Each structure stands twice: as structure tokens, then as C-alpha cells.
Amino acid sequence: MRAEVLVKKALPDSLTPQRLVELYRTMLLIRHFEEQCAPAYRQGKMGGYMHVYIGQEAVATGFIAHLRDDDYMLCSYRDHGHAIARGTDPRRIMAELFGRYTGVAKGKGGSMHLVDVERGFLGGYGIVGGMVPLAVGVGYGIRYRGTDQVCLCFFGDGAMNIGPVHEALNMATIYKVPVVFICENNRYAMATPVEFASAVPSLAERAKQYGMPTRQIGGMDLLEVYREAEEIIRHVRTTPEPFFVEVLTYRFEGHGIADNPTNQALYRTKEEVEYWRQRDPIVNTARFLLENGFATENELLEWDAHAKQQALEAVAYADASPEPPLEELYRDVYTDMEVQEWR
Amino acid sequence: MAVITYREALRQALTEEMERDPGVFILGEEVGRYQGTFRVTEGLLQRFGEMRVVDTPISESGIAGMAIGAAMIGLRPVAEFMTFSFALIAADQLVNHAAKILYMFGGQIAVPVVFRGPAGGGAQLSAQHSHSLESWYAHIPGLKVVTPATPADAKGMLKTAIRDNNPVIFMEHAKLYSTRGEVPQGEYTVPFGVADIKREGRDVTIIAYSQPVLLALHAAQKLAETEGIECEVIDLRSLQPLDMDTVLRSIHKTHRAVVVHEDHRNVGFGAEVVARIQELAFDELDAPVLRVASADVPIPYARNLERAAFPSEEDIIRAVKRVLA
Ligand SMILES: Cc1ncc(C[n+]2csc(CCOP(=O)(O)OP(=O)(O)O)c2C)c(N)n1
Ligand SMILES: [Mg+2]
Numbered sequence: 283m284r285a286e287v288l289v290k291k292a293l294p295d296s297l298t299p300q301r302l303v304e305l306y307r308t309m310l311l312i313r314h315f316e317e318q319c320a321p322a323y324r325q326g327k328m329g330g331y332m333h334v335y336i337g338q339e340a341v342a343t344g345f346i347a348h349l350r351d352d353d354y355m356l357c358s359y360r361d362h363g364h365a366i367a368r369g370t371d372p373r374r375i376m377a378e379l380f381g382r383y384t385g386v387a388k389g390k391g392g393s394m395h396l397v398d399v400e401r402g403f404l405g406g407y408g409i410v411g412g413m414v415p416l417a418v419g420v421g422y423g424i425r426y427r428g429t430d431q432v433c434l435c436f437f438g439d440g441a442m443n444i445g446p447v448h449e450a451l452n453m454a455t456i457y458k459v460p461v462v463f464i465c466e467n468n469r470y471a472m473a474t475p476v477e478f479a480s481a482v483p484s485l486a487e488r489a490k491q492y493g494m495p496t497r498q499i500g501g502m503d504l505l506e507v508y509r510e511a512e513e514i515i516r517h518v519r520t521t522p523e524p525f526f527v528e529v530l531t532y533r534f535e536g537h538g539i540a541d542n543p544t545n546q547a548l549y550r551t552k553e554e555v556e557y558w559r560q561r562d563p564i565v566n567t568a569r570f571l572l573e574n575g576f577a578t579e580n581e582l583l584e585w586d587a588h589a590k591q592q593a594l595e596a597v598a599y600a601d602a603s604p605e606p607p608l609e610e611l612y613r614d615v616y617t618d619m620e621v622q623e624w625r
Numbered sequence: 626m627a628v629i630t631y632r633e634a635l636r637q638a639l640t641e642e643m644e645r646d647p648g649v650f651i652l653g654e655e656v657g658r659y660q661g662t663f664r665v666t667e668g669l670l671q672r673f674g675e676m677r678v679v680d681t682p683i684s685e686s687g688i689a690g691m692a693i694g695a696a697m698i699g700l701r702p703v704a705e706f707m708t709f710s711f712a713l714i715a716a717d718q719l720v721n722h723a724a725k726i727l728y729m730f731g732g733q734i735a736v737p738v739v740f741r742g743p744a745g746g747g748a749q750l751s752a753q754h755s756h757s758l759e760s761w762y763a764h765i766p767g768l769k770v771v772t773p774a775t776p777a778d779a780k781g782m783l784k785t786a787i788r789d790n791n792p793v794i795f796m797e798h799a800k801l802y803s804t805r806g807e808v809p810q811g812e813y814t815v816p817f818g819v820a821d822i823k824r825e826g827r828d829v830t831i832i833a834y835s836q837p838v839l840l841a842l843h844a845a846q847k848l849a850e851t852e853g854i855e856c857e858v859i860d861l862r863s864l865q866p867l868d869m870d871t872v873l874r875s876i877h878k879t880h881r882a883v884v885v886h887e888d889h890r891n892v893g894f895g896a897e898v899v900a901r902i903q904e905l906a907f908d909e910l911d912a913p914v915l916r917v918a919s920a921d922v923p924i925p926y927a928r929n930l931e932r933a934a935f936p937s938e939e940d941i942i943r944a945v946k947r948v949l950a
Contacts, residue, residue, distance in 0.1 A: 354698070387731035397730040404697055405730055409721050415690020416697065416722065423695040426650065426676060446717070449687030456682065614732035615766050617790040619818075619866060 292574070294509045299576040305347055305504060306567045306577075307585050309339040312363040313564055314586075314593035315372055316535075319362075319379065322597060323539050328379050331408075332393045335363035337534035340563035341466050342367040344507025345434055348515045352429075354402040354420050356413045357436035359394035360466075361406030364436060370398040376596035382603035389606045390614065410471075411441035414463070415450040421459025425522065432519050433461045440471025442485050451492040451526065460522035462514055463489070466501065468533045472541070473549035489526035501531030502561040505570065532558035626807040634776035634808055635665045635741075635797065638783035639703065641812070643673055646701060649787055652679035652688060653705030653742075662707050663743060663802050685711050689718035689740065693792075696738040697726065701787055706742035709796060710756040723792035724767030739786045741795035744772075745836060745887050746924050748799060749931055755924035757835075757888035762794040763864045763897070769793045770864040771817060774838035776806040778862055781815030789817070798836040798887075818866030822875070826855035829945050830875040832898055833885040834861040837917075837936060841885050844941035856945060864894055872898070873906050880911040881948040885941055890918035912948040917941050 293302065316334040323332055335342070338360075346367040349355065357364045365375050370386060378385030379393050386396055394408040404420065407413040417435035424431045441447050442465060454461055465485050469476055482488050486498040495517070499510045507529065518525050534555060536546050546555075571577035577585075615621045629637070643649045650673075655662050657670035657680040670678040681688050685706065692704035706712045712719065719740065726736050746755025763770045769791055773779040779797065786793040823838060824845050833841040838860045845856035857875050861867065876882055882902060884895035895916040902914050920934045 385731075387729065387733070390731050391729040395729045397733060399730075399733045404734065405726070407722070409717055412690075412717060412722055415687050415718060416694035418687065419691040419694020419696070419702070420698055421694075422679075422691055423698040423700050426695070426700060446686035446690060449682075449684035450690060452682060453684060453687045453691060457679075614728045616769070617727065617732075617735050621766065 292505065294512060296512060297508060303571065303576060305343050305508070306571060307589060308343050308367055309504065309564050309567065310586055310589035311372065311592055312339045312343070312366045314589045315362060315366060315376070315596060318376070318593045318597050320539060322380070327601065328393065329381070330392050330394070331359065332379070332539040333360040333537065334535050335360055337558065337562070338466060338468060338501065338531045339363055340504040340507045341464070341501045341529050341531055342436065344504055345462070345464060345511040345515070347508060348511050349402070349434065350431070352402065353432050353434070354404055355434040355436070356404045356417050356420070357406050358410070358413070358438055358441070359406050359408045360438070361394065361396045364406070365396045365398060365403060368398060368401045368403050370396070370401060370403065372592055372596040373599035376600040377603045380600040380603065381605065382600055383606040384599070384603040388610060390610065411437060411444040411447040413437070414441065414447045417461050417463070418450045418454050418457070418459055421454065421461040421524065422457055424460055425457065430519050431460065432515055434464060435461055436464045436466060438471060439465060439467040439469070439476045439485060440474065440479065441465070442488060443479050451489060451494070454524040455493045458523050460518045461524045462518050463524060463526045465526065465528045466531055467528050468531045470533070470537070470549065472537045475549070484528070486526065486528040489528070492526070494524045494526055496526040496528070498528045498530065501529035502563050502566065504563055504567045534559055626809060628805050629776055629808050630802065631776045631779050631797070631804050631806070632663065632665055632802040634780035635783055636667065636669070638780045638787070639666065639669060640672070642784055642787045643669070643677060648699065649701045649703065650677040650679065651703045651705065652681055652692060654681055654683055654688070654707050656680060656705050661705070663799065665802070666705070685714035686718055689715035690722065692738045692740070693718060693723050693726070693736055696736045697734050701737050703739045703741060703787060706740060708754060708799070709742055709744035709758065710754050712740065712742070719762070719768070719792070719794070720765050724765045727791070728767060735790045736792050737790045739793045739795050741783070742797060743799040743802070744796040745798045745800065747931070747935055749926055749928060750924070751926040752923040757796070757886070759794070759796055759864055760888055760892065760894040760897070763894055767792065768865065769817060770796070771862065772796045772835040772864060773862055774801065774835055774860050776804070777808045778815050778821070780808055781813055782817070782862065784814045785817055788814070796835060800836050804839070815862070817863040818868050819862070820868040820871035821860045821862055822857060822871065823860045824856065824858040826857035826879070828855045828879055828881070829857070829948055830872070830879045830882040831856050831858045831885060831941065831945070832861060832872055832882060833858065834864065835887065837885045837887050840936065840938055841941055844938045844945070847938065848942060848945060854945060854949065869901050869905065872902065876902060876906050876909050880909055882914045883917060883941065883944045883948060884914065885917045885936055887919055887935060889921050890916055891921045893918050915944045915948055917944050
């Protein structure tokens with residue numbers, strides 16, 4: 283009896299235990315998906331830059347949970363988790379990473395440029411901060427049409443130091459666009475710590491100057507992210523005005539596939555990484571589920587195995603998929619005209 | 626046919642397209658309350674309201690990005706750069722975003738946006754305000770680049786640009802805004818990728834675009850009157866797509882060509898035209914194809930130096946005589 287009362291307090295009204303389990307399983311799927319990437323990369327199945335989201339799962343999961351089908355989102359190149367949280371088929375994401383025709387962009391974008399137009403996911407972008415002005419345009423388009431959609435725009439702490447982001451934040455307030463700017467502060471831009479790169483260490487504090495509501499929240503606890511995101515997105519949808527939220531999080535792995543442990547030693551200690559691993563959002567949530575009787579040990583194991591199975595299936599699907607036909611080289615440069623082949 | 630200015634022609638195109646399609650809107654610095662730096666958007670704020678004629682802060686990346694984002698969800702923004710010299714601030718948005726989004730997302734997101742404004746110089750604007758740089762944009766797969774020279778083309782091509790589902794770099798020229806010309810009555814558009822023979826001739830083909838088309842026409846007139854040399858003046862009108870067929874047909878007739886543009890000569894668009902001519906019609910040529918373009922220097926302020934830096938009628942006449950020599 284007593285436990286039930288406590289539980290009711292801990293869970294936000296809108297979050298049923300079943301929904302919480304769903305979100306937990308989304309995080310598990312992201313984790314397992316990401317864990318399959320490095321081995322596949324090392325086997326030469328993928329190329330290019332590849333950035334995983336391990337450690338940050340609660341952020342995309344907790345925010346995207348509140349999107350309606352007709353809402354929009356954009357993010358950076360660290361985009362696998364966002365696509366998975368939005369419900370994109372992990373097999374097609376992996377196929378994109380493998381450069382296969384069945385990928386979400388026919389294999390023409392790769393890891394950094396995932397997309398899912400049907401779900402309003404307007405893409406991952408490789409130029410730091412480059413998509414933040416785009417989000418203002420999406421928000422303006424929403425206002426122009428007079429709907430109550432919202433747009434989420436995810437970017438890193440490093441993006442706070444590039445000019446276009448500041449032009450965009452300023453314009454977002456001028457035009458009162460319904461955009462949530464979600465700055466995932468994982469402490470580093472590659473090897474550069476926030477304290478070095480930002481004259482004002484609090485990124486939310488910097489954003490305050492743009493006249494929109496701002497907030498700094500923790501990003502390692504799914505429930506906290508979920509609760510805050512619910513309030514923020516409701517505010518943006520109903521006001522409408524932009525909102526800036528700095529989410530304190532951490533990436534457990536290197537910046538990208540090339541940032542191996544030896545490289546990482548140049549900018550962070552094992553102790554620091556360990557400190558954050560102790561705050562693993564997946565472990566946290568699992569504990570919460572157990573303690574509140576929303577899941578049994580067995581169920582947790584079962585869900586974990588299922589997520590791993592999905593990730594392995596994604597790899598198998600990608601591996602079995604064909605490469606894009608060579609005609610694709612010349613397709614999609616323009617909507618309506620052929621590019622000449624020079625030979 | 627009505628005779629109107631290039632500026633009025635652009636304004637007519639904007640007005641007609643905004644009347645036709647509620648998704649078309651304008652954004653840029655000083656486009657609304659101030660009526661446009663070059664008065665192209667005069668009266669539009671009053672007519673269409675501030676949701677559709679959007680004054681912006683001085684934020685070229687922000688303007689370009691906002692236009693691209695709105696285009697990605699199906700609106701048809703027309704973003705004005707006060708001049709294309711300032712578009713350099715937005716280069717990343719134009720090159721890495723507008724031009725790439727369709728391709729890198731596998732053809733699933735179109736970007737029907739127009740970036741327009743004046744390029745070029747010639748009014749003693751000196752080093753930082755006189756850029757053309759159309760070759761930079763034409764270099765980028767995914768962008769269409771058009772450079773109309775007359776009021777009729779300006780109107781018809783701006784309408785085409787707004788209806789196009791791809792990002793279009795629409796380069797006007799400050800020295801053209803007050804020029805006058807006949808414009809067809811009623812609804813019409815001018816397609817991209819179709820060059821226009823602005824003057825017929827049998828001796829030398831002069832290939833130009835934007836304001837230098839007028840220079841070329843003057844030079845051709847003078848050559849005809851004083852030397853009896855008949856130049857064919859081809860206005861490319863659109864650089865990407867590029868209509869080489871019209872150029873090649875003319876060269877089959879004249880066997881000699883001069884390319885004229887206001888951008889710098891070194892790695893300018895003329896180099897591309899010359900390269901294609903020699904690839905496609907080497908055997909037709911009776912002389913090397915020459916280029917008339919700006920000196921490869923930053924554009925100076927002093928009137929005499931600026932005049933010397935830009936291509937002139939005399940430069941064109943000299944080049945024509947050289948290819949005939
Ligand atoms: C404009 C630009 N400059 C540099 C880079 C190279 N680069 C890629 S990711 C990155 C760090 C970005 O860090 P942050 O914004 O914190 O995102 P995170 O990788 O931590 O998710 C850099 C410098 C780039 N992609 N774009
Ligand atoms: Mg970071």
C-alpha cells in the first residue's frame with residue numbers, strides 16, 4: 283500500500299507505468315544499437331564519421347516522448363538515438379550507416395544525415411549549429427500556417443559558440459516561433475571542455491539574453507527529462523514562444539569512432555567517466571522500475587535481450603541489403619533536372 | 626507590351642506570385658517598413674502584411690537558414706540579400722544546407738527557396754560591396770543560378786524561380802534596377818536553361834549575362850556601325866542550368882566567340898563556358914575564345930581605377946577584333 287502512494291508521487295500524471303516501460307525499452311534499443319556500431323565499423327561495414335549517443339539516451343527519449351505525430355525535429359550528426367526515439371525502423375537506420383539502398387536516405391547521407399520525413403524528423407546535420415537557423419524557419423512555417431505544432435532542435439554545447447546559433451536564437455524570439463532549443467551539454471565539444479570554450483559556463487545563462495524562457499535540467503534521469511520536457515513542450519505549444527533548455531548530460535564513449543581511449547586520456551580522466559557511468563540513465567531507470575514494482579528482474583533481462591536482438595537484426599538486415607545502384611549518383615541533385623554525366 | 630523598369634518588373638513578379646500562392650513570403654533586411662533598400666519590395670508590406678513581408682535583423686545566416694527551414698516544410702520563401710556581397714556570411718547555409726538537403730536525405734526533402742538581391746558593382750562601392758561571385762554558386766551542385774539582364778527576363782524568371790522546387794540563386798544587378806524595357810502584358814514565365822539571342826549576327830558570338838549583356842549590345846551596335854562587324858549577342862540568362870546548345874549553334878555559324886562577365890576573370894564563369902566550347906566544338910573554332918571580365922584585383926574606389934577594373938565596351942570591342950584578326 284505504502285509503496286503505491288510513493289509511486290504515484292514519483293510518476294508524472296501523464297506517465298503510466300506501461301509508457302515508462304516503453305521509454306525504458308527505447309533507451310535500451312538505442313544503447314544496443316549504438317553498441318553494434320563500433321564492431322561493424324571496425325569490420326569495415328561503415329565508413330566516415332560515426333558518433334554514438336551512449337550515455338545521453340534519456341535526453342532524446344524524454345523529449346521526443348512528448349511529440350505528436352505531426353510535430354517536427356532536427357538534430358546534429360549525433361543522431362541515431364533521436365531517430366530511434368522517434369520510431370524510425372532501426373534496420374533502416376543501420377542500413378543507412380552501412381551505405382545501403384534500404385537506408386533511410388538510400389545510403390546517400392550516412393550516419394550524420396539520418397532523416398524520417400513521415401515522422402517529421404527533418405534530419406541530422408554535420409555542420410555544428412547549422413540546423414539551428416533551419417529550426418527557426420520550421421517554427422516560422424508553423425506560425426505561418428497557424429497550427430499548434432512544435433519543433434524540437436537538438437544541438438551540442440559546442441554549438442553555443444558558433445555565430446548562426448545566436449542569430450537564430452535572437453530571431454526565434456523576434457518571431458515567437460514554437461521551437462524548443464535543446465542544448466545537450468555533454469561537457470565536451472570533441473576534446474574541448476565547456477568551461478574553456480564558453481566565456482559564461484552556464485549555457486542557459488547565455489541564452490537568457492535572447493528573451494526566451496530558459497532552463498537548465500539534468501539529463502541522466504529519464505523521469506526528470508520527461509517531466510521537464512512535458513512542461514516545456516506544453517508551454518511552447520500553447521504560448522507560443524521559443525524555449526531554451528540546457529540538458530546536463532555526458533557521453534560515455536569517445537566523440538566519434540576515431541576518439542579512442544588513448545585519445546580520450548588527452549582530455550578526460552577515467553575517474554570522470556566512471557563518475558558519470560554511475561549515473562547511467564538506463565541503470566537508473568531499471569532500478570526505479572524494480573523498486574516500484576513496475577518490472578521484475580526477469581522482465582528486465584527479457585527486454586534487454588529483445589533490444590539486443592533488434593540491434594543484431596538491424597545489422598543483419600543492413601548487411602544483406604544491396605548497395606545503391608550507380609544511377610543514384612546523379613539522382614536527387616535537383617528535383618526536376620538531370621545532372622550531366624561527364625566521362 | 627508595357628515599358629517598365631527592372632525594379633518594377635521584379636516587384637510585379639513578387640506581387641503576382643504572392644497573390645497566386647499564399648505560401649510565398651518575403652524576408653530580409655529593410656524589405657518591409659523601409660520598402661526595400663533598392664525599393665524592389667515597395668508597397669508589399671502594406672499589401673500583404675507582416676507575416677508575409679518579414680523585416681529581419683542583420684543576420685544573413687539567420688535569414689538564409691530561416692528561409693531554408695520554412696521551405697523544407699513546404700512554404701516558398703523569397704529571401705532578399707541587401708547585396709550578394711553580404712551573402713558570404715550565409716555561405717554555409719547556402720552551400721552546406723540549401724544545396725545539400727535534397728541529396729543527402731535521399732531526395733525526400735525539397736528546398737523551394739529563392740535567394741535574391743543585387744550582385745556586382747560599378748557605383749564606387751569599392752572592395753567589400755562589389756562582388757558578383759556567381760561562379761561560386763554555379764560551382765555548387767544543387768543550386769540553380771540565374772542572372773537576368775532585362776525587365777522582361779527579370780519578371781519571367783523570378784516567377785519561375787518562385788515556382789521552382791529547388792534553391793535558386795537569383796542575381797540582380799544594382800545598375801539594372803532603373804533600366805527600362807518592354808514586358809509582356811499578362812501572365813508569363815521565362816524558363817531556366819534557355820539562353821536568349823539578344824542580337825543576331827554572323828561574325829562573332831558574344832556570350833554574356835546580367836548587366837554586361839547591355840555592354841555587349843552597345844559594343845555590338847558600335848562594331849556594326851563603325852566596322853561592319855556583325856556580332857551575335859547571347860544572353861545566357863541562367864548559368865545553372867546552362868544552355869550550351871544555343872551557344873554552340875551560334876559558334877557553328879560564327880566560329881569565333883568572346884565571353885563577357887563582370888566577375889573576376891580568374892576561375893570566373895567564363896572559364897567554364899570556354900572549356901565547354903572547346904570540348905564540344907573545338908573543330909568549329911577559327912580563333913581562341915577570349916574572356917572579358919573584371920581585373921583580378923579587389924575592386925578599388927577611385928573612379929578611374931574602378932572603371933579600369935570593370936569590363937568596358939572598349940574591352941569587348943578590342944576582344945572581338947582580336948578574335949577576328
Ligand atoms: C562548423 C563546424 N566546425 C567544426 C566541426 C567539426 N566538429 C564536429 S563535431 C565537433 C564538436 C561539437 O561538439 P558539441 O556541439 O558539443 O556536440 P557533441 O559532439 O558533444 O554532441 C566539431 C568541432 C564541424 N562539424 N562543424
Ligand atoms: Mg558536446
